[in-house]
Amino acid sequence: MRTIDLAVTPLRELNSELHRQSDGTNEAEWEILNPRGQHAVAVGVDAPIKVAVRGPVGYYGGGMNKKATITIHGSAGPGVAENMMSGSVVVKGDASQYAGATGRGGLLVIEGNAASRCGISMKGIDIVVRGNIGHMSAFMAQSGHLVVLGDAGDALGDSIYEAKLFVRGSVKSLGADCIEKEMRPEHHTQLATLLDKAGIKDVKTSEFKRYGSARKLYNFNIDNADAY
Amino acid sequence: MCGIVGLFIKDKALEPRLGELTAQMLATMCERGPDSAGFAVYGAPEDGKAKLTVQSADADHDFAGLEAALSKTLGVPVEFERKSTHAVLTVPADKAEAARAAIKAGHPGVRIMSAGETIEIYKEVGWPTDVSEQFHLKEMSGSHAIGHTRMATESAVTTMGAHPFSTGSDQCLVHNGSLSNHNSLKRKLKHDGMTFETENDSEVAAAYLTWRMNQGMNLGQALEKSLDDLDGFFTFVVGTKNGFGVIRDPIACKPAVMAETDQYVAFGSEYRALAGLPGIDKAKIWEPEPATVYFWER
Numbered sequence: 001m002r003t004i005d006l007a008v009t010p011l012r013e014l015n016s017e018l019h020r021q022s023d024g025t026n027e028a029e030w031e032i033l034n035p036r037g038q039h040a041v042a043v044g045v046d047a048p049i050k051v052a053v054r055g056p057v058g059y060y061g062g063g064m065n066k067k068a069t070i071t072i073h074g075s076a077g078p079g080v081a082e083n084m085m086s087g088s089v090v091v092k093g094d095a096s097q098y099a100g101a102t103g104r105g106g107l108l109v110i111e112g113n114a115a116s117r118c119g120i121s122m123k124g125i126d127i128v129v130r131g132n133i134g135h136m137s138a139f140m141a142q143s144g145h146l147v148v149l150g151d152a153g154d155a156l157g158d159s160i161y162e163a164k165l166f167v168r169g170s171v172k173s174l175g176a177d178c179i180e181k182e183m184r185p186e187h188h189t190q191l192a193t194l195l196d197k198a199g200i201k202d203v204k205t206s207e208f209k210r211y212g213s214a215r216k217l218y219n220f221n222i223d224n225a226d227a228y
Numbered sequence: 229m230c231g232i233v234g235l236f237i238k239d240k241a242l243e244p245r246l247g248e249l250t251a252q253m254l255a256t257m258c259e260r261g262p263d264s265a266g267f268a269v270y271g272a273p274e275d276g277k278a279k280l281t282v283q284s285a286d287a288d289h290d291f292a293g294l295e296a297a298l299s300k301t302l303g304v305p306v307e308f309e310r311k312s313t314h315a316v317l318t319v320p321a322d323k324a325e326a327a328r329a330a331i332k333a334g335h336p337g338v339r340i341m342s343a344g345e346t347i348e349i350y351k352e353v354g355w356p357t358d359v360s361e362q363f364h365l366k367e368m369s370g371s372h373a374i375g376h377t378r379m380a381t382e383s384a385v386t387t388m389g390a391h392p393f394s395t396g397s398d399q400c401l402v403h404n405g406s407l408s409n410h411n412s413l414k415r416k417l418k419h420d421g422m423t424f425e426t427e428n429d430s431e432v433a434a435a436y437l438t439w440r441m442n443q444g445m446n447l448g449q450a451l452e453k454s455l456d457d458l459d460g461f462f463t464f465v466v467g468t469k470n471g472f473g474v475i476r477d478p479i480a481c482k483p484a485v486m487a488e489t490d491q492y493v494a495f496g497s498e499y500r501a502l503a504g505l506p507g508i509d510k511a512k513i514w515e516p517e518p519a520t521v522y523f524w525e526r
Binding site for chain 2: 035036038056059075077078093094096097115116134135152
């Protein structure tokens with residue numbers, strides 16, 4: 001195990017070290033101490049390593065992750081796991097706004113609450129939030145899954161494309177072109193897989209509702225002008 | 229961008245450390261607002277006394293004889309304590325308004341940063357840690373403090389354009405964001421007798437809250453009303469003599485994080501600002517909700 005203390009080591013040095021790792025690396029386990037809310041901790045990792053961050057991170061923690069398994073033992077600032085490609089990022093605390101934004105793949109698990117714009121413009125990432133999510137979440141979400149065990153704020157899934165949203169609690173309001181949809185057997189299976197991957201065993205898929213696109217705003221239609 | 233820090237102390241034992249903790253918080257927010265910085269510190273009141281914090285770009289010239297001139301005009305002794313480009317004038321409470329008028333009338337180079345029983349405001353152009361050292365923030369004590377690091381967007385980088393803004397006795401406001409209806413709102417406030425020192429949008433927000441409180445609202449109610457009347461992006465942190473308030477606009481894209489323990493309530497634009505506070509590992513930490521008033525009083 002490599003331990004790097006950010007109270008001593010500059011952040012750029014940590015990230016350069018992480019970037020030097022590749023597929024066959026022998027240094028498979030990393031521990032990062034004293035992040036103290038610094039930005040861009042463990043950003044751009046491209047190797048199948050495990051990274052444990054002991055404490056809260058600032059902006060973009062674990063951003064652009066590819067292949068790595070990153071666990072943040074604390075809360076995360078704006079843009080955690082932004083544009084993740086693959087691998088996973090787990091936040092043990094809360095996440096600030098735009099968690100998992102534009103993510104193309106991988107799994108983001110937030111064990112606390114996520115603030116506004118969670119999963120904005122997601123493009124294939126799977127996001128599981130144990131708590132609540134804020135307003136404008138899954139805005140323009142293109143593909144992937146957003147699973148919320150708690151409640152969702154205003155304008156969920158505004159202008160959504162083909163991402164699938166599963167919410168167990170209440171939804172304050174749905175955004176333009178986002179509607180509740182039927183939970184068919186394949187959705188129960190899909191949701192069960194996601195919950196399992198996120199290590200969640202205490203809820204049933206039948207407790208969730210599914211939301212997705214009504215597909216009315218895909219292409220500009222003059223009759224919809226009022227909706228813009 | 230801008231950075232905001234705020235600390236509202238609940239446990240009196242921590243009051244001597246107010247300045248030290250605020251300085252440490254402010255230092256973490258330098259990159260968010262490198263062009264100027266300022267802070268309001270609410271110290272201990274003196275019975276029957278009011279304080280005016282004043283500033284001058286040519287302090288050696290403007291402060292010379294200021295104490296004597298004011299004592300003469302007001303007919304009472306005035307205490308004067310210079311701190312770099314600023315000075316704190318202490319006068320009998322019933323002479324505070326007269327002192328303000330006398331400064332405005334007779335000392336055009338002297339600008340009034342704040343007035344009240346407990347508030348002192350210091351602000352200058354420059355790197356935030358330099359500003360905090362210039363005024364020895366570390367050595368100050370008190371019940372609450374609000375600091376700001378500025379990256380200017382809506383008006384010039386000047387001392388008067390730095391935050392906090394104070395538009396009423398013992399009141400102050402700092403702002404991260406930009407307002408879009410400040411011009412029309414300002415016209416309305418001017419019509420109702422409010423006066424302005426700058427072209428800054430944040431000053432309009434401060435004056436708006438003062439105007440509402442002059443109508444008899446408390447800070448919490450005034451903040452609630454601001455959601456209807458202010459348009460634009462904002463995270464505000466606001467202080468009164470015994471109150472501390474936080475509000476974000478409904479879009480809430482300007483960052484905010486808060487922490488609370490038995491000893492204090494703290495605000496930071498980012499967690500970094502809170503990381504060095506005592507007991508932060510055990511604190512309740514949360515992101516303030518959009519369009520929601522948070523308000524503490526002692």
